[in-house]
Amino acid sequence: MKRLLIVAHAPSPNTQKLLDAVLAGARSPEIDGVEVTAMTPFEAGPEAVRAAGAVILGTTENLGYMSGALKDFFDRTYYAVLEETQGLPYALWIRAGHDGTGTRRAVESIATGLRWKAVQEPLICRGPFDEDFVGQCEELGTLVAAGLEAGIF
Template sequence: MKRLLVCAHAPSLNTARMREALVKGARHPDIGGVEVVVKAPLDTQPDDILSCDAIVIGTTENLGYMAGLIKDVFDRCYYECLEKTEGLPFAFYVRAGHDGTGTHRAIESITTGLRWRLVQEPLICRGEFQEEFVDQCQRLGLSMAASLEAGII
């Protein structure tokens, strides 16, 4: 059984819906070989990252940067995961009130240092909330889990 870790900051009803849609996609009934573990940022520990086969990070855009709680995950886990998680397949989504550029750049910078492998184009959900964001997150979760189960990532 492979393990997909979802670490997502969901401070609002809409961001919670996005996270739940991602999890629903990842837990699609046709996917049987992937355990989906969902952790809030404050609950995410280095062992969670060390024991997963892939990770999806979800964050809001806060002041042109990732959410502080997601940054905290990286701060607490970076050195324990460095050199032990090289090549870890990952994807991320951003609920961006503006353009998401700073958040994208920050996550890319940190994960480059970890030498993780981005396996999906980042999902940047910009502007006013749209129902399409929920569907996009569900597709991202399905794609990550199906690719993990099939050994593609």
């Protein structure tokens, strides 16, 4: 059984809707053979990352940067998984009140240092909350889980 780890900070009802959509997509009935685990950045640690076949990261944009919770996750796991998870497929979604570029740059910089492999462009949900974000997040979850199941990455 392949494992998809979702590490997301969802501090508001709207960001929780986005996380729920990613989970719904990843757990689509058409996808078999992928175990989906969702954790907050405070719950996730090196063991969860090592066990994952792919990771989806989710964060809010906070002052032009990733959430402190996601930064804490990276601070606690980076060196513990650095040598063991090179090439780990990952995807990213950002709930950005502004443009999300600083947040994207920060996460991509850390992922590059870990030598993780982005499997698609980051999904940046910009501006005021839009219900279209929900469908985009669901599609992200489905695509990553289906790619993991099919062995594409």
